[in-house]
Amino acid sequence: MQLEIDLLKKNINVLKKDPGIDQTVLKNREKAVIVDALKDRYSLPILLKLLNFLRSSYYYQKAVFRQKNKYDNICKKIVALFNKNMRCYGYRRKHGLLKREGITISEKIIRRIMQEEDLVIKTRKRKRYNSYQGEISPSVPNLIQRDFHANKPNEK
Template sequence: MVDALKNTYTLSELLAVLGLARSSYFYHRARLLVADKYAGARRVIAEIFEVNHRCYGYRRIRAALGRQKVFISEKVVRRLMRRKG
């Protein structure tokens, strides 16, 4: 919303109306430009899950990833699987 109205109003006016700190605005803007560092892992996790008839949990998925030389923390695998549903 801020980026859309930035041509009409100044950035400081928009941030004041929204009650958003300047640093928060630039932090979130930078986060949108960063590529997803787990994109490849997400694809491999989905592939393993489908090949195994949607029966594998995060522990078996992590073991299968290790066999494919993709080393990711157990917590990260759990989080990626939870977000994917």
């Protein structure tokens, strides 16, 4: 019982998830974080069984955590380009600048790195076109007073 309570607390504290979430629907990365946080208090097989998490998947996730980001040097270069150009170059221009330097990389990767590093271009919102100029002249008074009443035809 205490183990389940600790699992729920780690869900809240480590993953910032709702307390009522089912642990079996968590992603493997999230499960690995929880297991790492609790493995000093509980044995690994018990935690893995309770989370419905395979031992091989746990060790795979640990290896992935230890891996160095392969785009780390490109990420630093993109941040430097972004700041050098007054924070106004988007992914297309950055792609062109990197290509000129001899670095060939996908535009999707540049967009992902920009999103991860929170490199957002500050732009003004465009004002939408509206041709309405207001009332040009005063409205014309209604001089003809007519009575528009429709009569019901006789039913036979």
